[in-house]
Amino acid sequence: MIDYEQLGLFYLGRESGKAEPLLLQSRHLTTHAVVLGMTGSGKTGLSIGLLEEAALDGIPVLAIDPKGDLGNLALTFPELRGADFQAWVDPEESRRKQVSVEALGEATATTWRQGLAGWGQGPDRIARLKAAADVRIYTPGSRAGVPLAMLRSFAAPGADADEDGVRERIVSTAGGLLSLLGIDADPLQSREHVLVSRILQEAWASGRSLDLAGLIHAIQKPPFERIGVLDIESFYPSKDRAGLALALNNLLASPGAAAWLEGEPLDIGRLLYTPEGKPRIAIVSIAHLGDAERMFVVSSLLAELVGWMRSQGGTSSLRALCFMDEVFGFFPPTANPPSKGPMLTLLKQARAFGLGMVLATQNPVDLDYKGLSNCGTWFLGRLQTERDKLRVLDGLEGAASGGSFDRAAMERTLSGLAPRHFVLHSVYANGPLTFETRWTLSYLRGPITREEIKRLTVKPATTPATKPTPSGPGSATATLSRPAPAELAECFVGASGRYIAHVLIVSRVHYVDAKLKIDAWEDVTLAAPWTPDGPDWGAAWPVDRAVVTHDAVAGVAFEPPPAPAMRKGASADLSKRYIAWVYQSRAARLPRSPLTGTIARFGEDPGAFRSRAAQAAREARDVELSVLQAKMAPRIAAQAERVRKAQARLSKEEADAAAANLDTVATWGGAIFGAFFGRGSAVSKVTQAARTTNRNLGAHDDVSAAQESLSEAVSAQRMLASELEERLRQVGGRYASDTLQFDTVEVRARKADTDVRSVALLWVARPE
Template identity: 50%
Template sequence: MQEIDSPGRFYLGRDYDLAAGAVGATPLLYQTENLTTHAVCVGMTGSGKTGLCISLLEEAALAGIPAIAIDPKGDLGNLLLAFPDLLPSDFQPWVDPSVASRKGITVEELAQQAAELWKSGLAKWNEDGARIQRFTDTVDRAIYTPGSSAGLPLTVLKSFAAPPQAVLDDADALNDRIQGAASGLLALLGVTADPVTSREHILLSNVLGQAWREGRSLDLAGLIHELQQPPFKRVGVVDLDSFFPAKDRLEFGMRLNNLLASPSFASWLEGESLDVQGLLYTKENKPRLSIISIAHLTDAERMFFVTILLNEVIAWMRSQPGTGSLRAILYMDEVFGFFPPTANPPAKRPMLTLLKQARAYGLGCVLATQNPVDLDYKGLSNAGTWFLGRLQTERDKARVIEGLEGASAEAGATFNRKAMEATLAALDSRVFLMNNVHASGPKVFQTRWALSYLAGPLTRSQISTLMAARKTSAMQSAATSQAPGSSSPSREPVGSTPAQQRRAPESTSAKSRPVLSAEVTQRFWPLDESVKPAGGERLTYRPGLFAVGRLHFIRASDGIDVWRDFAALQPVHGDMPQPTWETAQVMGERSTLLDEPEPSAAFSDLPGDMAVERNYRRWDDDLKNHVYQSQRLTLWECVEFDARSQPDESAEAFRQRLLPEVIKRVEQEVDEAESAANETRWWLFGFMSQAIVRGAEIILVRIFGGRSRKQLVTQSLWTQMSKDRQKHAAAKSHLREKQRDLDRLTKLTAPPVDPLDADAEPLHELKLTKIEVPPRKGDIEVQPVSLVWLPWWIGDDGAARTAY
């Protein structure tokens, strides 16, 4: 093994004699564990800063140490231009044709020159194609392009995921994460927001904070909705609507929604979700060199992405066990603007956190810039290693000296200001001063030859060429996972009616929840757990209108005075029905609605009218008119037995309830009639006995002569007896009539001869009269109409069936 490949050391170059202007023979081998205290690389254009940093990343790769490299200029893509065979054909696609034209040679000849230059350059530094081969074999290299499909797409907008438990348990770390995410998102909107005074920042921070503390992750659509209708009613001690009125929250949410809906922003929603562990290691645990190119982004987009990425790195870092060894590298080229001395852009806070805390977790941060005056050197006092190249102005040198002094004081090392100033003034191209607080003193060295071909900043088309095979492989893998047999086959929905199955296919244009004003109340109909999805069906919410109220039915002449609750549901699919409540379901019971949708559910398109808050007030009045015209209190009356049903009692229920009461009443009447018949019979028997005695007396009187007064009395008895006979006959007739009624009613309780013959139901012989009472219009009460989302199962073919 050569000395340059010593374990635990990075081969960065050779010692350099400033006085003689000559390169020495002693390799500069940098201890890898020294990088856990971080490094800063400063040098003007042409100083060789990019070559040094690329060499450092190459050495880390050779040592099996993964790295995430943030590339604002496009230079770091050169790390994929490593050609172990050093053939001209390898270099030809990457040489500049304009250079060949200026030199008056062909592109092939220029490629030949580049191959020879690289071969001889590597040889002078004891390197060769075999070392390049080990570099390419050891790490997986990839270029990511967030917000673009040139490289591997990478999105941070699919989910503002809740941080790991280690961060949730650390109040300071969680607060930093919340502040960074809020600041980054607002920067993306072009809003310069102070965390203390900006109401947008405060609201956004509170929404994110509450969701994350509850363990909930939010995608951008979910975040927009929680901004409209936050899960809290107060901000500090101030009422939410006083602090940030609903109208202003709608405008704020619409700005985010416009960003989400912008065609130019669509690429931000594509690609892999940001996963630091995945950027550092493959699934097979092979170390990775993940280059994240942000050269194509605007300043606001860069700030947003870098802020989110740094926060994700912090979250990953806190989930790792502590170590004194170098576990991974986070490199950022051209850090200008992200770590200024006075301002506090969103990325600065997480970067400071990393510089202060990453050492304990074995994460080394390397920051590079050609603008020394734009760095916060007080913050960089945490950096233990400084690589200083040629500087342009005295002001740059003064700021670098200031930073070196701070770093040395922080580490307790001595610092010779005059010697350092003299050394900096003498530096040439590719010559650097390394000030390492872990070493005995500063060292001057010349950077080694890079293993990778330094073609300069790569264009998006060049990045696309480099990543074409990788993207094709990813697409083939995705296609394989979706091939026939890899998922459940689609089939006809079960349990749906033909009408439901033939509905128009569900729109695929609106799958996320629409953004609405917080003044539009939204609720969610509970899912019927008994209705299971068939293969390929997806839960989708369709809109509807829902309201509850009370109706007053009164009719003094019939003694009716009833209040009744109701709930009205009007499903909406496509255009709004006209009139609005024409096909509404009016129910007697109020359903318990939910405040949140089912996770991962999609949403159908919302008619434009339903997005306007003032329309809901109009629909209140429309509902009053609808229930006045359509609702009636129905009563049933049995004239034969002088009985009336209870409110909302059905005819059958009334009959069932009425029959035992009527039977009992007729039984009492039969008993009374029987008593009356018995009583008239005994009276009749009494009079008949008296009449017989008197009749005998009259006969005796006639035989023996004379006229008796008793004869007159007897005539009167016969007259009374005749009357009692008539009464008795009437009583017996009345008893027979009541007995017939009782027999008929008793038969009504018996089952029909043929149970399948509905017309044979004897109970229907109780004739009922229907009474309908309209509600009093002036007493109708309707609570505010709300937007209700109704769950449906939607198949791949667009067939739909209710899930409620």
């Protein structure tokens, strides 16, 4: 059987009334999706199943969770033991059923085991999910999960940031912060918004980041005299500005402010991947927050996501998924809360960068359906009222943009939906279809409380920063008298013990390899210990220039320096030795993925490289699948036409009998082919023909020449299906994320280009 998980296909359930699984191409989600359904419709189960499939495909997820349901993604139990479920079943349910918690845990485990088996899933798939992605719950404003430092810094964007993107981020940041104060700030009408935006603009234009304290001071004494044509006092008098500054100061001084200032930085790359490059399901839980705080968190997250998106390269494959549950209130049709601007930007632009947006709600009335017209996939479940249904139908009709849309048929379908049944309306399908959602791999036990989040959260360990300690025995001749080199400048690191002489080199090294298409400069600052033969470059260690000072610490003795360091001409001699060593021994060793030729960039974090290599593999897989699809589709259509003509030559009775040979039970292979070539297309006939038995065909071999022709056509179809299946299997296996291999390439420095910027005598204090 073909492994659909290796082909970028999401297993969502099965078509209603059929045994055939419903598979969705992951790249179709780059055009975004909407999930609509009332309480009890199965919306949460569908959403969690979708996120599970993304994780299994190696796609990271940023999930915003206003209700607490998404924490269920952390409840994955590969062994399906009763003891695993026991800690998470509802004690109230055990009392109602008059059974022990232990017995309820065992019963729940049995239910989950049987439910998964009924959908062709088992413990091995749960284990793959658990191994595929790290699940982490973030709780801004709370220490229950992993805190997010939302107020620590309003970091300036990089120098290469897009101008429009910076402007949008300023608007969202200012609006989100003011919403935290309960100020409904219109970007054009609110003087608070205009002032804060201008302060951020001034700071970021000069490359400066601001913290909350710095923003408060800037409000009191703005770093500019005018806003527009008005002087600052006419626009916003100092007495009124003092009120805004006081409100922000109260926020900073409040007992709960510490939880907003500590934790991990608001860095989308760090949210989506672990330091080792493993994809993450990053759940940002905001269920514990008030409305103003929720708006601040959501608008800040989305603004950062826009910035991260624009820093990525273009791709047609799904790079990451952003899911938001209960989007009601954050994307209204007429009002413009701080969250709406960045969300609309993402819906309009994220496709080009491989970022898929999935928005869900049980309240479909108060949504901007004009904005949602950017979504190519709609999942529609049971709706609460006729008003909800009419609003959704209006939205679908608008999204059709003049295309065919049978409103009456859709209304009838929506009215007859059962729980866990959804209509899939997609621009990639010939028409809507109804399906039943699969059983989730995660245990759905309902909203996760703050206390339960604490149980699920392993606090990230903090490792104190260290630097290499110079080795070598101390000298009995150390003196407080500072040596005076004839030429080399002196600098110092450390504050206690004895100063030992090192050479400090600041340089730029040029690495070039035309074959590998590498042309990169690396800034290198190294400290090397002295030996009797000169500096030991092999034992050199990188130095953070920020910790280097130009003044010695009083009372720290100096070991005698080597004589060559004290002479004139030392700088030229050391530079020459260093350049020779760089050329001979300091070749850059860069990790590479031979499958795609992806090579790590200089200074790139290993985890970031692995995630980039995995994305390159997904892109290569999708391209190869598209090529295969384009190549095979005409052959499939031609063969289907050949079968149709052969059937037409038979009498009606004989044609019916022959056609019966093409009917078969639906299979995974059929679902996979249908996902790539379209359900109900000629490829489905290929799949069915591939399952036709020789025995059945034999019943008609000698009936007539027409039947012989049909037999040959069906045999050819079978061979075509086998070829297609084998080629799909090869593509999937070649690009499977869990089989990615890495090697290293060496790139030598170009000797003539090595630029030694400075040579100094570095005194490093070593504890005695």
